[in-house]
Amino acid sequence: MDSDEEFFASAAVINVVMKKTTGIHPLNRNRLKGEFNSLYKNLRQYPDKFFNYTRMSINTFDYILTKIHSKLEKCWTNFVVNPITPCEKLILTLRYLATGASFTSLSYLFKIGRTTVSVIVKETVKALWEELQPKHMPQPSKEMITEIADDFWKLWKFPNCAGAIDGKHIRIQCPPHSGSMFYNYNKFFSVVLQGVADSNCKFIAIEVGGYGKQSDGGTFNASQFYRQLILITNTNLPGSSIKMPYVFVGDEAYPLLETLLRPYSSRTINAEREYFNKRLSRARRCIECAFRIMTSKWRLLWKPIETVPDFVDIIVKAICILHNAIIDLEGSPNVNQDTHTSNENNGSEVFTQQVKDLDNLFVMPFAVYVYKYALILKIHKYNISKTYLVLGDFSQSLSNFFQTTSRLW
Structure with a gap:
């Protein structure tokens, strides 16, 4: 074959091209009858139903789609009759996160191959983190810490508090040949998400990927966040000339440090210490509420995530950044009122x-x-x-x- 025309006219190349055009399963050939094409446009006419379906408002969805559109758009060819649009990819991923449905179930609903669903979800959650993280979870600055501490004082009456820290076990399917590394004290397999939240239940920083068998204290000691605590500066207490460092608040699983406070032990409790514990617990519930809000919205976290641990890390980071973006655009949940x-x-x-x-x-x-x-x-x-x-x-x-x-x- 001396020319390109002869090469493309050869029987071998024609067979490859024909296989490409007929490689779609008969059930998936008419994607126009899939869930996205038959439901999406109608949902936009009913904001409450759209919110229930995607777990966010229409404006928030459009904002996120604009941010990640360039990451999900492909260079299409004429071999693809009905290309999968960035909008459909985002809808599919949100349904996966919101319902915890398997890739197989989603493939039947959206009339897309199971492997394609897996690729789309991985591509989309990665794009969500890369595009939204710089704005909705930036690296904390001195000005940002000062603002967070002011909010903690106004809302929870805890001075110089730069955040509440805690860990959450994310259920996963047992990885092959992992032994007991991911098996936690609650008797299921997991990776650990360590989060720091501000007074409005928004994540300041997260670290995900710790082995399930690790305690909160062990995860903390191995984290990058622990090594960054030495950079915390001192400031005056509100209404006082006394200089104290900004502090983070955690539960009994965390060590007592100059910049990390934990409750007093019940063995040495008295009235004053019990009162301090109650105030610290009230400030610390911000991270607990953040985890609960995130879990109730994204039901994938209710069940074991059936992927490899590296993929789980990306999924969890995407869920956390979606949590922050929704709060920034739609407002924080009403957890700031003391109740009788x-x-x-x-x-x-x-x-x-x-x-x-x-x-x-x-x-x-x-x-x-x-x-x-x-x-x-x-x-x-x-x-x-x-x-x-x-x-x-x-x-x-x-x-x-x-x-x-x-x-x-």
Whole structure:
């Protein structure tokens, strides 16, 4: 064969071309009857149904599609009759994340081959992270930490708090030849997601990929975040000239560091320390709420993810960045209001604290934590109505209060 014309006219090349044009399974040849082509345009006419289907508003979906369109667009040829558009790829990926459906189920619904579904999901979640991360989860700066600390003080009354940290086990299918590396204390296989959240339940930083058998403390010690804590600077406590470092708050699984606070042990608890634990726990619930919001929206996290661990890492990072993008565009969930707690069994009702003035801050570990506030407690079971007005001696008043109300806490 001396010319290109003779080469392309050869029987071998013609067979390859013919195989390419007939390589689609008969069930998938008419993709126009698939879920995307028959449902997507109609869904956009009903915003509430669209939100339920994609887990986001139409405006948020359009924004994300614009961001990743160039990453998902292919150089098409005339061999492809009905090319898979970036919009269809994003819809398919969102349905995978939102429902946890298998690649096989999605292939039947969208009339796309199973292997193609896998490639599309991997391509899309990677594009989501690469395109959205610089804006919606940037590397924390000094100005950003200062703003987060101000929000924690305004919303949760915890000073100099730069974030709440915790870990979450992401269920996975047991990787081959992995032994017990991914088997955790809850008796299932997992990789560990370590997240840091701000006061609005948005992720500041995440690290995913730790072995399931590791504890939260072990994952923390092996993380890049731990090595970055030495860069945290000092600043004045709100309304004070006392300089203290910005701190992160975690649970008992984390070590006590100058820049990482954990609750006091129950073995050495007293009234003041119990009060500190309650304040720390109230600030730390931001990361707990972030995990719960993310899990309730993206149901893939309810079941073992049936892919290799490296693919799981990319999927989890995409879910986290979608979580942040939705909060940035649609607003944060309403988890910032203290609620009244009641107990019908003993007939008691504890009203939330009304902070009226704050002269200084925490008793421990910051300095002197002096509060002026009023707290009303009504105990209907014993027909007693008592009002405690704390006006200066915080320690003694709080100790008396806890001794009287120990049953209710």
